[in-house]
Amino acid sequence: MYAFHRLRATHVYFYKSCNFLKIELLKIFQTAPFSRSSQNCIVNGIQCSNEPWVVEIIVLHRQKWKHLCGGTLIHPNWVVTAAHSFFHPGKENQPFAPKNAYKVCIGSPKLCSGIQYNISAIHHPSFEITWDRKLVLNDLALIKLPLSIPDHLASPIPLATNSKECYVNRTGYIFGWGATTKNERDINDFSPYLQKGSVTIADNSQCSDITARLDDGKICIDCDQSPSVACNGDSGGPLVVKQENGRFVLIGISSYGDRNYENWDIYTRITAHLEWIHHIIKFHDVELFMNDQKNLIDTSLD
Template identity: 30%
Template sequence: MDGNNYIKGCCGKHSSISATITMKAVNVCLLLVAIAQAHAADWAQVQPVYRDRPTFRVASHSKIIGGNIATPGQFPYQVGLFIDGSGFCGGSLISDTVILTAAHCVDGIRIFEAHLGAHDIYDMNEPNRVIVISTDGVAHENFNPATIDNDIAIVRLGFPVGGFGISPVRLPAFSLVNETFSGDRVRVSGWGRTSDATSGVSPELKYVDVSVIDNSQCQAYYGNIINESKICVDTNGGTEGTCHGDSGGPLVIQESDGEYTEIGIVSFGSVDGCESGFPAAFTRVTEYLEWLEINAGVALRP
């Protein structure tokens, strides 16, 4: 039986389906339904406190909202996480056995289906894709959903993963703990929605380059919910940035040696929408280096 015919059947367009359908086809169908249903459950939203927006430096136009399509294998650390079969988050591979993501993607969740080496999240036949099922998610013990503090978590895979297009991203050195990154150009990637009007995640992995703003500028929007454990970026009037489905994904900076280092985890945006022009907020990874050493078992640079 043609896989496309089966997908149509499971979505209610055809009722007679052969009993010889393979379990793989069933899983593909259920996964595609989960993708179609993935929505705001993954995306923490905050009511802006102030609506008089400061003036930000206008960044060059590159858009995950309407964004740039990644080249297959461009982000070997990128992970797609299907959570309890009904939600979707991003993540990053930080060792061959551990995924880094947001606590609000892990808190209360039982089953994680991690897709590594993926480009088109709908295409289960991609040759380099590795899929791992895990029930070992660990949110930060002090995660606070009300203030979105300590929005960091890991998912342990149970065995090493690797292969073409699959490798960990570098974590910050301890020497970067006091670095604010304000004004730096950074990059975020994910399968999140490409606009407020869309209802599902993007089929293809996308990315956007954005600029870090001072926390004081971000507080001008969100108030004191912005603290030292968070990092914000300018969304260039709502034309660049993250959206539903990007939560937990990596914000990286290219260091002087040419390597990319993850400095943020997609955390929250404004209830006014992804295209509202409000900043996007991330968990500041440099605040959690000791936590990562202990819980993820990773060795970090001095």
């Protein structure tokens, strides 16, 4: 979650975040100070206790496990995250690491901690990205866990289900272990503990004027009106809104940001992909999943 400087690119930048990507990322992106017309700094996220549905995905590199991105537990056996995190930046369709090089960390707000499970990711079949940063579609992946996560360790969050709800001008909340450094060249400076920030959700038509390709499958965040913004390391993390009873519902997944105008962050909209999510999980136990989600929603309305 960050801060004073952010990666600058021709059109968008991704919160691709591994510290061992330092050289590769600097080849792809140019660095420049981040500034606002109305302020000379961005308020950082705040450290928070472990949210029971926020998870961290780590990757094996040079015999060490490193932070990759965030994710969200939506079922005792399933996590949702961003598809682009599993592909090498700047090299279309090239996996970032072997399939057996990923784990998920659950149950701890501390970086690279908690209970760890080996995982495999299922990317959205229509996921598409061009690394000239002109096209990003269906940036979503599901991760099947090897066993059900017990309630005392973590608990799923309900998914948003109302596709007509746009959440414009609502306050959303983001979570992650992303970069906090002021020096954008030192992109390996992740938060040692989970951070929480608040953001303002904008109308997609405003954002489309800038990104040109913002479809209904995305949610736009107005950075100028947001106390916090996502940064390197926050990809795949949740965008949630608080209901009247104070409980959260998942509406988006952190994807990318527009760097030409430095005003917008883009999230993958959950309600646009419910059918695919349900289709994938039905191979595990769709009835159980639907019942779990109904129970979560019913409980959140208590």
